[in-house]
Amino acid sequence: MPVPRPSAARRPPYAVRAGTCVAAILLLTACDTTSDADIATRKVRVSATASAGVGGPQADGVRGKAAPAPAAPAAPRLRPQEIPALGPRMRAEVPADSRQALVVTGDFYNSSLSTAVLYTRDDPALGWRAVTDRWPAHNALKGWTDEHWENDLRTPVGVFGLTAAGGLLEPPGTMFPYNQSPAFDVSGEGFDGESLAGSFNYVIAVDYNRIPGASPLDAERPLGKERGGGIWIHADHGGPTQGCVSLPEDRMRELLRLLDPAKKPVVVMGDAEWLEQ
Template sequence: MPRPGPRASRRPPYTVCAALLLLLLTGCAAGGTAPGPTAVRTGAHAPSGSIGAAGPGAVAAGGPAAPTWPREIRMLGQTARSAIPAESRQALVVTGDSPESSEATAVLYTRDDPTVGWLPAAGPWPAHNALYGWTDEHRVNDLRTPIGVYGLTAAGGLLEAPGTELPYVQSPAFTASGEGFDGESLKGSFDYVIAIDYNRVPGASPLDPTRPLGEERGGGIWLHVDHGGPTQGCISLPEDRMEELLRILDPAKVPVIVMGDGAALAR
């Protein structure tokens, strides 16, 4: 267990999920790990275009800064940018307030025209991540969220799909109960979930327990409905924003999530 951060005085939750979830979803209850074979960053290609390339509106040296074309996602450094697959046209960027913070901001970017580049399409939305913040080196139960670029390939929830192109599994196994780190109710947290492809089989149900890197590396890292406090490894968004995201994400556009604290994403 990592050394407690600023929120260490919080008491741990009592019951995070129903019995079936405790067996299958150890990642949301246990955090994740460093990007592995299922992370999109493995073998990814840099987006088309280059930073600083002159384009429309360029001005002479010494004048106002000219826009660059195609546009890049401004807060991302070269490491994160190059990990986004060239074919991806949707990227949800979740930026943590600090390496130890459980609060973050999410913005959805789209790249429908490669000559224009990335443009903000939705957000900013408030978000939560794990109790102790972020890490590149995750282990089960470390209460940190893995940093990296990962695919978004499957969804599910306790409720009926609100209309989504992603494969969606509706099941009572998504029932959540108990209390979070701030004593808040966890009820409804899994009404909608989107699986993050960290240490899992891309495209499989969020309930699939397969962990390609091994159980000790965590898993079950999801986007899910916010319950008003830190998570145990997942990313949470307000329920209406989860509904909106499910309607927008399109498997044909190879959606990914880019997540980490601001300093890590700027590398």
């Protein structure tokens, strides 16, 4: 087997033999017969060439043409605005084609006090924006639950469609299917002794355990009667509800005018800790 030959040692990049240096110096000294006048003439030519932009650091290979200016920095890309009360899991539950979301945020798990804000997403590139103030609201007497049962006095948490409305009074210019009926008349007292009269002047059915699009009075319960139903957003009577969400009556009128079935509105509701997931 042949023995490999050692590679030639590379000379350091700036190593120069001593004899070469001496010869070069002598050659330059012997050849330097340029007069002072010639030197002055050369300086003028160099100065003129630099002024024309030829051969200088800004030249681009075309005589007299300056190099193009650097491109302007790209504008920062804006991220679509999210609904601030919602965490990643709850945001993912909002349907991609929904462009309206009523967010009802309970104070805490066992509280009957909450607030509501309506958001819209008319431009997907910009994301969600609030279109109402923060409204005071009530929910069920014992708070919230992720497993609602009949008469448990808790409001179900989650994301639910809003597809039908109704009430004792005439519709306030709403685009929703609206069922006006005397069957929405109610009497009696709430948990704090307040009158329930007028609570169902305006209602919006929450699509929990019901047929979407049916009248709020429809009794069909796809999950079974034991899982509860008849969960509405209705006019506030000043105290906790049995399972619904209630808003001041003037806010109910405003909400009914703002909601648009073509935007596939939903309600996102639960206690603050649940919504932040």
